[in-house]
Amino acid sequence: MNTERQKLNRELAQMLKGGVIMDVTTPEQARIAEAAGACAVMALERIPADIRAAGGVSRMSDPKMIKGIQEAVTIPVMAKCRIGHIAEAQILQAIEIDYIDESEVLSPADNIYHIDKTQFDVPFVCGAKNLGEALRRIAEGATMIRTKGEPGTGDVVQAVSHMRLMQSEIRRLISMSEDELFEAAKQLQAPYELVHYVHENGKLPVVNFAAGGVATPADAALMMQLGAEGVFVGSGIFKSGNPAKRAAAIVKAVTNYQDAKMLAQLSEDLGEAMVGINEQEIELLMAQRGQ
């Protein structure tokens, strides 16, 4: 990937800022999401909560199903490939997906290596629990980062920890003197150039969204207040009682995340939220996949 393509791919993520990216499994859900104000959709066969319930190996979705969603909406369409699964990523690129999520939600295909994303023209978003992970993914060519959170739980606690940790590590780099950055790069296990960028600019060189466990407008507003530039909502919408209304409320909550009065209105009468399970109750920690 040349640097111009990389710049364009980072810039698409910039256009998604302040928006909500929603998991959808059918063209019908994609249309509901678009009408509710999603800035992009993530096409996948099963949402994370159902992946958890089903168990077994979870893979890239059927390209035909993804194409059905591409035809249903005009907003960008993303899709997931397994960590390290170069061929799945090539297939998604072949169907001209707008963004590939190299995702821990699916079963990893490689326990050591992530995809060399610099070899692709389509953009990649990757999950991270901390700054080191984020910078390693960016070095590999990711042009957008999201917190891992703990997908499919409806429990926001892990997304909060990951976002707080990343922000505090960024603040730590900002306050360092130049000669301390070499050691910081060593500790973060990240390239010095990227560490230096964060030190100088006080932010990641790519857009950073929240993901994993967001279920309510208040959750979305919380993540925005903690420094997220937008929000992914997976199971939280189509596992709830009234998906269209909840989706629209989360979209508005992201735009007006600092207005508690509006958030109060938006939180009214949304019906059942997804039931949710907390991290202690689950056996599979997806966030531990791919370091």
Next chain:
Amino acid sequence: MRIAVFALQGAFVEHEHMLQQLGADTFQVRQAADWNQHKDGIILPGGESTVQSKLLQELGLFEPLRQAISEGLPVFGTCAGLILLSPSHLGTMDIEVRRNAYGRQLGSFHTNASVSHVGTDIPMTFIRAPYIEKVTSPDCEVLSEVDGHIVAARQGNQLVTAFHPELDNDLRIHEFFLSIARK
């Protein structure tokens, strides 16, 4: 000089940085309560036009915005902002627009071209961009074409670009907009 930057969704911070470099003050419009402040111009930024249009409607900003533009308040729309000014949304500009005209993200590109009244060699970043198929009024002036497609136009106090000048380090288009707003 004070510019209202619509901050419903998308790349609005980038516009604020450009305007601030040119010495203009900016404020963000996220809801109707933000609207009733003094402003010399408006920015409608890039992002997803479906999202921004829905939020304009539901947050009660659509009609005040349409009215202000009709009354001559200068506005600069980039990409999604261009789409919002077209007849399928605010309808204040006489243009026919084709959305996602260059296809999906693999069709996004960067080029340099001239813009009338602004200059030559202007960097232009197109991200899943629209273009203007045609202008439908003699009041609407075509400012730039790339590969035979209209990518910038002006109608009175309304300026639109299909590309994103806020993403490159060239202030000339924003400067041109401020010169419109100053009059």
